[in-house]
Amino acid sequence: MVVSADGHPAQQFHIETQVVHAGEAKPRYGGAAVLPIFQSATFAYEGELTYASVKYARCSNTPNHTVLAAKIAALENTEDGLVTTSGMAAISTTLLTFLRPGDHMLTQTALYGGTYDFVHKDLADLGVSVTEVDIAQPATWQAALQSNTKVFYVETISNPLTSVGDLPAVASFAKQHGLVSMIDNTFASPVIFRPADWGFDIVLHSATKYLNGHSDLIAGAIAASADSITKIVAKLNHFGGSLDAHACFLLHRGLRTLVLRVRQQSQTAQALAEFLEQHPQVAQVHYPGLPSHPAHKYAKRLFEEERCGGVLAFELKGGVEAVDTMFEALKLPFVAPSLGGVESLITRPSSTTHVGMSAEERQAAGISDGLVRLSVGIENTQDLTHDFEQALSRIL
Incomplete structure (x- = not known):
């Protein structure tokens, strides 16, 4: 009680x-x-x-x-x-x-x-x-x-x-x-x-x-x-x-604004995950809201309104070099660790949140050097999608 x-x-x-x-x-x-x-x-x-x-x-x-x-x-x-x-x-x-x-x-x-x-x-x-x-x-x-x-x-x-x-x-x-x-x-x-x-x-x-x-x-x-x-x-x-x-x-x-923020972030994260999954520069997207995700069945069963949160991860076909190019070209997401803020934050876990693990430990956990983690903020969904579209277009 x-x-x-x-x-x-x-x-x-x-x-x-x-x-x-x-x-x-x-x-x-x-x-x-x-x-x-x-x-x-x-x-x-x-x-x-x-x-x-x-x-x-x-x-x-x-x-x-x-x-x-x-x-x-x-x-x-x-x-x-x-x-x-x-x-x-x-x-x-x-x-x-x-x-x-x-x-x-x-x-x-x-x-x-x-x-x-x-x-x-x-x-x-x-x-x-x-x-x-x-x-x-x-x-x-x-x-x-x-x-x-x-x-x-x-x-x-x-x-x-x-x-x-x-x-x-x-x-x-x-x-x-x-x-x-x-x-x-x-x-x-x-x-x-x-x-x-x-x-x-x-x-x-x-x-x-x-x-x-x-x-x-x-x-x-x-x-x-x-x-x-x-x-x-x-x-x-x-x-x-x-x-x-x-x-x-x-x-x-x-x-006091938790519900408003999380619902907006989840909605945008779903849209971005769907966009990135179809992009030719993207090798794989990790987001439980996608039917292709191994945990999608659990997310549908357990999560309220089938919302899956504001964090997604993805890997680019060009590896770390392509990630660096994308980071430099992005205008809205802030390159930094942490997550859950009103601003979108993007980082490579291997060099920030999981840097304390050895390379072998990260590899065993499925965390590649080129893995990108994106925490979606409350910005307009279309604005964020367009920003990723232009940033990914810079990759040769």
């Missing part, structure tokens, strides 16, 4: 209404229509009985934190929520909450580069082992299960190849074997997919991306049961990954 900032159950409105009204304090602080920035590290003691409940900014329980967490929990349809200093803070803190030395975890192949490094290097240093599985092949998971397996970790839409697996089967398998199911929902956002509705225990976000949507802050978010959030908060309090008040304010503001 989702609760609002005043402790009362939140009514289940449609998501367009939730992004505006869910979690807001009642009565509003000072009658303000917009939640003020509480620029205070500490607050008056009011008889709190536990360390985590003492009002202190590092404990992520100021008014800016609690209203924002309640809104995110409502959007993901979970009991509780939490915001952190970055997506990696959310991911690493959550994994360290539920894993101990000697434990084992399952992950999908082709994780986001930062997550891949953390799981395969940092957790390995702490004595946690990992086995990668194909999340489109549930029949293979049992063989990867060990007596010490504790967590099954996946992404709704993988970064950067936009693959989608049998997500309901992941949640069901985890529940059947007593595992904690965790899913990075960054690429989809709750506008497209609500993992908790399909049985997932913990939902993670790089809130830097779609939840905020304006490329002006770094933040993470976690949505889960009240019990799980209590455990994660205890760990976060010690690690110190609490989001500052001003970043909370910006993320709170960005969330």
Whole structure:
């Protein structure tokens, strides 16, 4: 059950209404229509009985934190929520909450580069082992299960190849074997997919991306049961990954336009994917909205209104040299890492988001040096299509 900032159950409105009204304090602080920035590290003691409940900014329980967490929990349809200093803070803190030395975890192949490094290097240093599985092949998971397996970790839409697996089967398998199911929902956002509705225990976000949507802050978010959030908060309090008040304010503001942005971005991404798939300079397009994509059947079944998000990837027949030519000729997309902003962003994952992986690891994950990842903004669809058309025409 989702609760609002005043402790009362939140009514289940449609998501367009939730992004505006869910979690807001009642009565509003000072009658303000917009939640003020509480620029205070500490607050008056009011008889709190536990360390985590003492009002202190590092404990992520100021008014800016609690209203924002309640809104995110409502959007993901979970009991509780939490915001952190970055997506990696959310991911690493959550994994360290539920894993101990000697434990084992399952992950999908082709994780986001930062997550891949953390799981395969940092957790390995702490004595946690990992086995990668194909999340489109549930029949293979049992063989990867060990007596010490504790967590099954996946992404709704993988970064950067936009693959989608049998997500309901992941949640069901985890529940059947007593595992904690965790899913990075960054690429989809709750506008497209609500993992908790399909049985997932913990939902993670790089809130830097779609939840905020304006490329002006770094933040993470976690949505889960009240019990799980209590455990994660205890760990976060010690690690110190609490989001500052001003970043909370910006993320709170960005969330209010989430639905409008994601729907526009998904619509344009679909159009661009269809255009690029037919272009003679393009070797392959990775976007689950395309019938040619291996995960198209899952996207049609799982995603709201069959929208597949604003990120697509593609490869040019001319390789890296052709990519460089296209990058120089593009007028609208900004060549930079990250995604989910109102402006279109384009990058080569092998040199940015996944540069921490070795060449061999990238090759095994299907990430070629010439792979391009495009995060579609809210620009006019026709303008973006024409821009790619003229840029691709420059390739000899």
